[in-house]
Amino acid sequence: DAGVTQSPTHLIKTRGQHVTLRCSPISGHKSVSWYQQVLGQGPQFIFQYYEKEERGRGNFPDRFSARQFPNYSSELNVNALLLGDSALYLCASSFYGGAVETQYFGPGTRLLVL
Amino acid sequence: GENVEQHPSTLSVQEGDSAVIKCTYSDSASNYFPWYKQELGKGPQLIIDIRSNVGEKKDQRIAVTLNKTAKHFSLHITETQPEDSAVYFCAAVGSQGNLIFGKGTKLSVKP
Numbered sequence: 001d002a003g004v005t006q007s008p009t010h011l012i013k014t015r016g017q018h019v020t021l022r023c024s025p026i027s028g029h030k031s032v033s034w035y036q037q038v039l040g041q042g043p044q045f046i047f048q049y050y051e052k053e054e055r056g057r058g059n060f061p062d063r064f065s066a067r068q069f070p071n072y073s074s075e076l077n078v079n080a081l082l083l084g085d086s087a088l089y090l091c092a093s094s095f096y097g098g099a100v101e102t103q104y105f106g107p108g109t110r111l112l113v114l
Numbered sequence: 115g116e117n118v119e120q121h122p123s124t125l126s127v128q129e130g131d132s133a134v135i136k137c138t139y140s141d142s143a144s145n146y147f148p149w150y151k152q153e154l155g156k157g158p159q160l161i162i163d164i165r166s167n168v169g170e171k172k173d174q175r176i177a178v179t180l181n182k183t184a185k186h187f188s189l190h191i192t193e194t195q196p197e198d199s200a201v202y203f204c205a206a207v208g209s210q211g212n213l214i215f216g217k218g219t220k221l222s223v224k225p
Contacts, residue, residue, distance in 0.1 A: 004157075033212065042120075042203050042215030043158065056210030090157055092213075099211045100146040100165055105157040 002027070004093050004106030012112045013081050021076045021109045023091030029104075031055070031097030032074040034066055037088040037108070049074055050097040078111075086113045116141045116208045120216025128224055133191045135219045137204035140185070144206040147180060147187045148213070152201045161202075162189070194223045 005024045013019050025032050031050040035043035045058035049068035068074045072093075078085055088110050092103040117140040127133050139147075145166035150158035164171045164178045164187065171178050177190045191198055201220050205213040 035213075040218075042118075042205075042217050043213070045208070045210070045212035045214070048210065048212060056212055058210075058212065097211055099207050102148065102160060102163060103213060104160065105150070107157045 004091055004104055006089075006091050006106040006109050008109060009107065010110045010112075012114065014114050015081055015083060017081050018077065018079045019081060019111060021078075021089050021091075021111075022073065023076070023093075023106060024073045025091075025093030026104055029093040029095055030072050031094045031101075032068055032072065033092045033094075033097070033103060034074070034076045035090040035092065035105075036060070037090055039087070043090055046076070048097055055097055081113045083113050086111060116206075116214050118204060118206050118214050118216045120204050120219060122219060123217065124220045124222070126222045126224065127194050129194060129196060131194055133189075133194055133198070133221055133223075135189045135202055135204065135221075136186065137188070137206075137216050138184075138186050139206040139214070141206065141208065141214075142182075142185065143209070146207040147178070148205050149178060149189050150203045150205065150215075152203065152218075154200075158203060191221075194221075196223050196225050199223045 033048040034046040037043040047066045048056040063079045088108040091106045094101040148163035152158045180187045204216045
């Protein structure tokens, strides 16, 4: 059984560019969450989606946006990249995104902004 | 705001010894507390979790305890092995159903 998959694994961009990261949840899971992990820190919550609707949003600027597709996969978009956006971007999936549900993480996409 | 504090930031033990990592959380409404292990270059992997209707949970060499009154929870690893070396994160559920993570503990197990 495949776990959470993310693409690409690594990405290098320059300041001002935009980036799209992709995530496929575990089969049967309908909720996807996105987290940003800066080196040496714990993951920080960006978005949660359930059934294509945004259910929660963390303290990130409007340059960050996301969406979820009918097959429950998701994209995270970041516009006008800044050096500080360099991080590991993690996707997590769960059945319903409930408060006591286990979230399973993918391997992440490592973004470097130069 | 919602916050999780984790201690220590680094922990070094001899193989076979026990390791304990402690966390405190701020939101008394939190009722789910997972622990993740993250190896270099990989995403966090769930190792154990506890829900607020229990005070302790054990899975082989790993145990977690929860004190809701004090808003503390801890991870205990017994008979540590070199392959236990990794960064461990505690987390609590926030008001949006999101996970709020501690800053991590780098565990080194020396053979």
